[in-house]
Amino acid sequence: MPPKVRITKEDIIKAAVALVRESGEEAINARTVTAALQCSTQPIFSNFATMEELRSAVIKAAYGLYLGFIEEEVKGGKYPRYKAFGMAYIRFAQEEKALYRLLFMRDRTGEDITPTVDFEESARMIQEANGVTAERARLMHLELWSCVHGIGTMLVTSFLTLDWELISNILTDVYQGIRVRHMKEEKGE
DSSP states (O other): OOOOOOSOHHHHHHHHHHHHHHHOGGGOSHHHHHHHHTSOSHHHHHHOSSHHHHHHHHHHHHHHHHHHHHHHHHHHOSSOHHHHHHHHHHHHHHHOHHHHHHHHSSOOTTSOOOOOHHHHHHHHHHHHHHTOOHHHHHHHHHHHHHHHHHHHHHHHTTSOOOOHHHHHHHHHHHHHHHHHHHHHHHTTO
């Protein structure tokens, strides 16, 4: 009978995510993961062909955690759905600094930068709420997301601190300003 698998792929990913939270993205290497799991490299390389494959799995897991923040914020019902997405992004930045850096502040050179599920859903919400084209909705969301990302990055880097009421007001003001400009353009004004 073959030996029982003691360390699963999910265990390895969970340990690597914990290492990122604790020490940053650079912590994903065979030595630190094996130390965290108290095992040899065999379980890691039985489940992942390379450390880059493990890193990709960690990014995917971190993105899943980020989507959980969105879901939680939307369910909370404090903000309209679109605004809840932005508030969740910023809350993720504040509460999961290392994972935020991994997802949203890494060098993306050479990576597929196809719009993500949350980006497309955000653009769709703008399109439905404002009756604009999909292309204009994506542009509006890009402009708004740039503000949200800036706030998140300022929090992650401790550039400044903002209270949640001010953050909420900033997002409303930016949304309304961008909305007014785009609606005027739609009408040819």
